Amino acid sequence: MLENLPILSLLIWVPIAGAGLIIFATGQKNPQATQWLALLTAAATFALSLVALNGFDYSRFYIQLIEDKAWIETLDIRYSLGVDGISLPLIVLTSLMTLVVIISSWNNIKLRASHYLAAFLIMCGLMNGVFAATDAILFYVMWEAMLVPMFLIIGIWGGPNRIYATLKFFIYTFFGSVFLLIALIYLGNKTDSFNIFKMHQLIIDADTQLLIFFAFLIAFAIKVPMWPVHTWLPDAHVQAPTGGSVILAAIMLKMGTYGFIRFMLPIVPDASIEMANVMIVLSLIAVAYIGFVALAQSDMKKLIAYSSIAHMGFVTLGLFISFSLLANQHVDAAIMGIQGALIQMISHGFISGALFLCIGVLYDRMHSREIQDYGGVVNRMPKFAMFFMIFAMANAGLPGTSGFVGEFMVILASFQVSFWIAAVGGLTLILAAAYTLWMYKRVMFGDVANDKVAALEDINSRETIVLVILALLVLVFGFWPAYLLEVMAPSVQHLIDCNLVSKLSPEGMCS
Amino acid sequence: MAESINYSIISSEIFLLVALCVIMIVDLFQRDKERKLTFMLTQGSLLTLFVIGAQQLGISSQVGFSQHWVIDQFSVVLKLAIYLTAFLSLLYARPFIRERNLMRGEYYLLTLFSVLGMMVMVSAGSLLIIYLGLELLSLSLYALVALQRDSNDASEAAVKYFVMGGLASGFLLYGISLIYGMTGTIIISDIANYLTANEANLMIQFGLVFIVVGIAFKFGAAPFHMWLPDIYHGSPSSITAYISSVPKIAAFGMAFRVLDSSFAAAAEHWTPMIMIIAMLSVILGNIVALIQTNLKRMLSYSAIAHIGYFLLGISIGTDEAYSAAMFYIIVYAIMTLAGFGIIIFMSSDKKDYQNISDLKGMGRYHPWYALMFTIVMISMAGIPPLIGFWPKLEIFRLLVINDHVIAAVVAIAFSVVGLVYYLKVVKEMFFVDATVSPNVSKSRALKIALSVNCMLLIIFGLMPDQIYQYCISAFASLN
Numbered sequence: 001m002l003e004n005l006p007i008l009s010l011l012i013w014v015p016i017a018g019a020g021l022i023i024f025a026t027g028q029k030n031p032q033a034t035q036w037l038a039l040l041t042a043a044a045t046f047a048l049s050l051v052a053l054n055g056f057d058y059s060r061f062y063i064q065l066i067e068d069k070a071w072i073e074t075l076d077i078r079y080s081l082g083v084d085g086i087s088l089p090l091i092v093l094t095s096l097m098t099l100v101v102i103i104s105s106w107n108n109i110k111l112r113a114s115h116y117l118a119a120f121l122i123m124c125g126l127m128n129g130v131f132a133a134t135d136a137i138l139f140y141v142m143w144e145a146m147l148v149p150m151f152l153i154i155g156i157w158g159g160p161n162r163i164y165a166t167l168k169f170f171i172y173t174f175f176g177s178v179f180l181l182i183a184l185i186y187l188g189n190k191t192d193s194f195n196i197f198k199m200h201q202l203i204i205d206a207d208t209q210l211l212i213f214f215a216f217l218i219a220f221a222i223k224v225p226m227w228p229v230h231t232w233l234p235d236a237h238v239q240a241p242t243g244g245s246v247i248l249a250a251i252m253l254k255m256g257t258y259g260f261i262r263f264m265l266p267i268v269p270d271a272s273i274e275m276a277n278v279m280i281v282l283s284l285i286a287v288a289y290i291g292f293v294a295l296a297q298s299d300m301k302k303l304i305a306y307s308s309i310a311h312m313g314f315v316t317l318g319l320f321i322s323f324s325l326l327a328n329q330h331v332d333a334a335i336m337g338i339q340g341a342l343i344q345m346i347s348h349g350f351i352s353g354a355l356f357l358c359i360g361v362l363y364d365r366m367h368s369r370e371i372q373d374y375g376g377v378v379n380r381m382p383k384f385a386m387f388f389m390i391f392a393m394a395n396a397g398l399p400g401t402s403g404f405v406g407e408f409m410v411i412l413a414s415f416q417v418s419f420w421i422a423a424v425g426g427l428t429l430i431l432a433a434a435y436t437l438w439m440y441k442r443v444m445f446g447d448v449a450n451d452k453v454a455a456l457e458d459i460n461s462r463e464t465i466v467l468v469i470l471a472l473l474v475l476v477f478g479f480w481p482a483y484l485l486e487v488m489a490p491s492v493q494h495l496i497d498c499n500l501v502s503k504l505s506p507e508g509m510c511s
Numbered sequence: 512m513a514e515s516i517n518y519s520i521i522s523s524e525i526f527l528l529v530a531l532c533v534i535m536i537v538d539l540f541q542r543d544k545e546r547k548l549t550f551m552l553t554q555g556s557l558l559t560l561f562v563i564g565a566q567q568l569g570i571s572s573q574v575g576f577s578q579h580w581v582i583d584q585f586s587v588v589l590k591l592a593i594y595l596t597a598f599l600s601l602l603y604a605r606p607f608i609r610e611r612n613l614m615r616g617e618y619y620l621l622t623l624f625s626v627l628g629m630m631v632m633v634s635a636g637s638l639l640i641i642y643l644g645l646e647l648l649s650l651s652l653y654a655l656v657a658l659q660r661d662s663n664d665a666s667e668a669a670v671k672y673f674v675m676g677g678l679a680s681g682f683l684l685y686g687i688s689l690i691y692g693m694t695g696t697i698i699i700s701d702i703a704n705y706l707t708a709n710e711a712n713l714m715i716q717f718g719l720v721f722i723v724v725g726i727a728f729k730f731g732a733a734p735f736h737m738w739l740p741d742i743y744h745g746s747p748s749s750i751t752a753y754i755s756s757v758p759k760i761a762a763f764g765m766a767f768r769v770l771d772s773s774f775a776a777a778a779e780h781w782t783p784m785i786m787i788i789a790m791l792s793v794i795l796g797n798i799v800a801l802i803q804t805n806l807k808r809m810l811s812y813s814a815i816a817h818i819g820y821f822l823l824g825i826s827i828g829t830d831e832a833y834s835a836a837m838f839y840i841i842v843y844a845i846m847t848l849a850g851f852g853i854i855i856f857m858s859s860d861k862k863d864y865q866n867i868s869d870l871k872g873m874g875r876y877h878p879w880y881a882l883m884f885t886i887v888m889i890s891m892a893g894i895p896p897l898i899g900f901w902p903k904l905e906i907f908r909l910l911v912i913n914d915h916v917i918a919a920v921v922a923i924a925f926s927v928v929g930l931v932y933y934l935k936v937v938k939e940m941f942f943v944d945a946t947v948s949p950n951v952s953k954s955r956a957l958k959i960a961l962s963v964n965c966m967l968l969i970i971f972g973l974m975p976d977q978i979y980q981y982c983i984s985a986f987a988s989l990n
Contacts, residue, residue: 072976074983075905115878137904141895148889151934155942156874163942167934174894174930178923182916185908 006067007052008081008132011091015045015098016125019118031113035106038117042099045124049095056088058487061494063134063197077137077194085491086261086342087131089484090254093349094131096469097250098124101243104357104466108364109157109241116157119149120243127251131258136184136194139262140177143255147173150244150252157241165232165239172222172232180219180259183212187267200266204503206274213271216264223256226316227286230309237305238369242360245301249308250353254345257315261342265319266499276323279316284424286313291431295438300362300369303439304355307395310428311348315341317425318410324417326500333416338492340409343484347394347402347477354391354470358384361463362443365456371442375449380456385444387459387467392440394474396433402477517575520582523563523590524634527627530556531620538616546614550605553619554598557626561594568981572988574636578698581636584988588981589633589764592841596757597626599848599964604749606954607855611747613658621658622753625651629757633764638687638697638773641765645683645729648761649676652754656746668745675728675738683725689718690773702773711777719774723784726766730759730818733791743811748858748865751807752851755814756844763840766825767833778828785826790918792819797928807865809932810850813891816929817843823922824906830989832909834982839902841978842971846899849887849964856880856961859952867936872945880951880958881940883965888933890968893926898968901975 018041022034056064063082071079083091101120109116126149129142147170154166188194191202204212222229233253237245265272272279287310294306318341325334361384362377363369378385394401397408407428415422448454459467477484518525534556538549564587572583601622608614628651631644653676657669691697693714694705706715724735731739743751770781796816803809821843824836857864874881890897903926910919952958971978 072901072974072979074976074979075908112878141900144895144900148885148894151937152885152941155938163938166942167931167938170934171927171930175924175927178927179920181904182907182911182919182923185904185911186916189908189912 005051007048007055008065008083008128009067011045011048011052011095011128011132012081012125014048014125015041015121015128018042018044019121019125022114022118022121034114034117038102038121039099039106041121042095042102042124045128046092046095046099049092049128052083053088053092056083056085056487058085059490061085061490066134071135071138075137076192078135079138080135080195081132082134083132085488086495087258089342089346089487090131090251090258091128093254093346094124094127094251097247097349097353100353100357100466100469101246103462104246104360105243106462111157116153116241116243119153120247123149123153123247127255130255134196136188136196136199138194139196140181140184143180144174144177146252150248153244154236154240157244158239160239161235162239165235168232169236172229176219176222176229179215183215186212196262199263200499202267202503204268206270206504209268209271209503210274213264213268213275216259216268217275220256220259220264221282223259224253224312224316225256225309226282226313227290227309230286230290233309234302234305237308237356238299238301242356242363245356245360246353249304249356250349253308253312254349257312257319257341257345260316260319261338261495266495268503269323269500270502270504272320273323273327276320279320280324280421283313283317283320284421286310287317287428288424288431291428291435295431295435297435298371300359300371300439300443301356302369303371303435304352304359304395307432307435308348308352310432311344311352311395314407314410314425314428315344315348317341317421318344318406318413321410321414321417321421322496322500325413326496328416330416331496333413335492335496336409337413338495339485339488340406340413342406342488342492343402343409343477343481344406346484347406347474350470350473350477351391351394351401351403354387354467354474355395357463357466357470358388358391361459366452371439373449374443374453375446376444376453377456378444379448380453381458383464384459384467387471388440388444390471390474392436394478395436397429400475400478402474402481404478405481517573520573520575520580521634523560524627524630526563527556527560527623527630530559531623531627534623535616535620538620541616544614545609546616546619549616549619550601553623554601556623557594557598557601561591561598564591564594569984574700576636578700579637579640580634581699582634583985585767585985586634586764588985589760589837590630592760592844593626593629593633593757596760596844596848597622597753599960600749600753600757602960603752603848603852603855603957606952606957607747607749607858610859611659612661613747615658618655618658621651621655625655625758629761629764632761633768635765635768636699638690638699638702638769641768642680642684642687644761645765646680648758649680652676652758655750655753656742658750659747662747664745665747668742671738671745672742675742679725679728679735682721682728686718686721686723686725689714689721693718699768699773703775706774706776711774711780715777716780719777719781720784722769723781723788726762726769727788729762729765730822731815732788732818732822733795733815734788736792736795736815739815740808740811743814744805744807748807748851748854748863752848752855755811755851756848759818760840760844763821763837770825771828771833775828782826782828785822786915786918789819789822789826790921792816792822793922793925794819797925800932801928803932804867805865806854806867806870806936807851809867809936810847810854813929813932814847816925817847817891820903820906820922820926823910823918827909827913827915829909829913830986832906832913834979834986835902835905835909837982837985838905838979841982842898842902845964845967845971846887846891849883849961849968850891852957852961852964853884853887856952856957857950859950859954862950864950867939869949870936870939871943872947872949873939874941875945876948877951880961883962884940885937886965886968888936890972892930892933894930895972896969897972898975900972901979905979
């Protein structure tokens with residue numbers, strides 16, 4: 001029976017329908033019912049994503065769980081969905097993180113809680129849509145629509161400077177995506193269809209490829225964000241409410257790199273080869289320079305925000321290093337680079353989400369994010385200190401946590417290209433350890449700094465549940481990344497075999 | 512040519528004229544301050560017209576009255592859009608005019624007269640008939656704007672509108688006379704035949720310049736836009752809602768009949784002019800709208816920008832592009848009605864609240880309407896999946912296909928600028944703290960009309976094909 005369900009449609013529309021129910025049926029008057037309904041919806045969505053994972057045959061590379069219906073016939077835009085080994089884990093991650101956010105805001109939102117929960121559910125559906133869409137315009141619609149709930153979340157429930165931050169966030173990302181739209185229209189016109197996989201088969205000359213490359217680059221680099229278009233991220237993170245930060249870091253940033261994988265690498269590989277060195281340099285700047293910037297932060301959230309940029313630099317490094325490796329016939333290393341990048345995407349979703357939740361736990365109690373207001377928290381909150389430690393270590397890339405696997409694979413792959421790339425990349429292990437652990441030391445250790453810290457209470461059961469889930473995931477994928485690799489392997493192999501070959505001439509194309 | 516007198520092709524117009532006379536007489540004998548009967552009859556005749564028009568969908572092209580009159584799918588679709596938007600705008604107007612001593616029979620009669628003028632415009636087969644329709648429309652609108660006699664702003668707006676409109680008509684008429692002088696005909700199809708046989712000489716090009724200027728004036732496209740913000744600002748809000756939406760649809764009909772039906776063969780002369788006007792409008796409208804604090808003025812500059820996007824579609828000059836432009840203008844009319852509907856909604860208790868800052872606290876005290884207005888703003892900004900996105904997408908797509916990639920990039924970049932001022936409204940409603948509830952209307956009819964209008968933006972946003980198909984069919988049948 002489960003095979004016949006339109007599972008991807010359900011993943012998009014169940015949370016949105018749940019949000020509609022919350023707004024219209026339960027609303028403000030009945031906060032308890034609202035929360036239960038939101039939890040139920042999020043849990044159902046997560047369960048659906050597991051059903052999808054179960055129905056997915058990961059020994060094959062091609063798109064599965066396909067749905068395809070005519071949507072706008074006059075423009076030949078189709079409502080077509082499908083997943084491969086790259087997008088499915090991201091859908092599961094999205095559904096899981098939404099569930100986590102809903103649990104973590106239990107009884108915790110004072111202002112218009114029903115709207116808050118509904119916004120997250122709508123966003124969950126739209127983000128699932130981004131990862132599941134195989135029609136370029138459908139992808140774009142989801143990609144843009146998703147900005148609106150996030151805009152409202154930061155703007156309504158954010159910190160003191162929220163208006164500036166949320167406008168910057170919205171306008172920055174919208175600016176990027178209009179170029180994406182132009183590129184998609186151009187490609188759609190060339191292929192006579194907006195099917196993303198038909199676009200992969202297109203022969204494009206070198207100059208056009210370069211233009212399309214830049215259009216994609218503006219859109220996706222802003223979303224990742226890569227240096228030097230990262231400046232919206234620290235603002236948005238600092239002002240966003242905890243849940244907003246979690247989704248922003250765990251899922252939204254992944255959309256940029258997902259865009260690289262889904263659009264840029266397969267459609268304009270020749271331009272990507274040409275620009276690979278530039279991209280590698282930009283990634284290394286993100287890794288090294290932003291790492292130093294993070295070291296200088298006095299605001300915990302800002303520190304984690306910068307650390308996110310640095311870690312995402314690893315993802316782009318892994319993706320673009322593969323071109324240099326393929327040029328030198330290091331196919332295995334190229335696969336390792338891309339797989340490392342993908343694992344880093346998933347693992348960073350857990351770790352950054354968890355770190356923002358940890359800061360949220362402290363902020364709820366102290367209403368401050370400044371590191372200097374803390375000190376000696378471990379004395380009052382030992383359980384919390386343990387979880388925070390796990391995530392801090394994972395952020396620093398300690399072996400045995402999921403943070404280590406991806407970074408290690410990317411560094412290993414970059415060694416095949418140049419010692420120096422690997423050396424600069426390796427710097428992150430030192431820098432991340434420095435800024436994360438130094439923050440940990442100042443916040444958690446030492447004597448109890450002031451009366452407020454002395455009055456702290458340890459985490460309650462709601463917070464414990466959330467942190468236990470994430471801690472388990474970080475450890476499980478740290479020790480046993482093979483499962484994730486297995487899901488992704490055929491798709492990555494296919495990406496290397498077919499999509500990364502030259503698109504300048506019909507030779508070497510494969511179906 | 513007796514055989515060319517065919518009353519069936521002007522049945523809708525005859526019906527409306529008769530209805531108008533009846534309503535006028537009925538209104539004379541009414542003692543009801545609320546003018547309920549006049550209102551019902553007016554809306555009833557618009558609905559009847561809609562039903563008649565819906566029967567004519569899919570009609571094949573027919574010409575009559577010595578080729579002065581045309582009825583085809585194109586005019587039928589445009590007329591349907593006109594009836595519908597006029598109907599909606601009257602719904603919005605009722606609570607507003609009730610509070611401002613404007614509840615007079617003239618309001619409804621003048622609206623119907625302008626609808627008649629618009630019907631003539633889109634069905635015209637000759638330049639003279641177009642001009643007739645245009646004047647009937649314009650004169651009714653001048654009178655509508657002047658209806659609020661005790662308001663300085665409205666009187667000023669009416670005089671400005673009258674002078675500027677007269678100037679524009681003058682330009683148009685002068686252009687037509689030059690064309691007539693060269694071609695010896697005012698029948699649109701004859702002009703087209705003349706131009707396929709002959710080169711467009713300097714005189715015709717000269718005439719074309721005046722016609723393009725006249726049309727740009729009527730649309731309020733830059734650099735002929737100066738009158739538009741003043742008049743939108745000065746007119747009573749319900750009338751602004753009307754003149755900003757419905758006549759734009761008819762003006763599109765006029766632009767198409769004049770520019771394409773007559774001068775398709777001379778397209779290389781007028782398309783660059785329209786392109787320049789369009790780009791200027793997009794740039795100027797979006798930038799100047801940024802600094803407006805009055806919602807009406809902001810919407811009027813945004814109107815200039817939208818007209819720019821729409822004219823970009825016309826400047827491409829293919830059937831596909833015309834259907835995209837038509838799609839754009841119909842969608843824009845629906846959106847802008849909702850936009851001014853917000854202002855009407857805020858202007859209750861005989862006071863006008865027009866500043867963006869007056870929306871403060873909307874999100875807190877009236878979350879449902881704040882959500883509705885957010886939808887309007889975001890739809891105008893062109894964010895999917897709302898309806899405003901699709902015509903923009905089509906215009907950009909056609910620009911790219913027809914090798915105007917630079918124009919597409921500039922236009923799309925300025926839509927990012929546009930986003931800024933639309934978001935300002937959303938910001939005011941949701942993010943700025945307020946302790947007092949903003950002023951809102953209590954009229955239930957208005958609330959329902961607004962909600963329905965805004966929901967349409969979502970529903971058609973998910974199914975844009977429902978409108979777009981008709982726009983395409985309008986042009987498919989012409990060839």
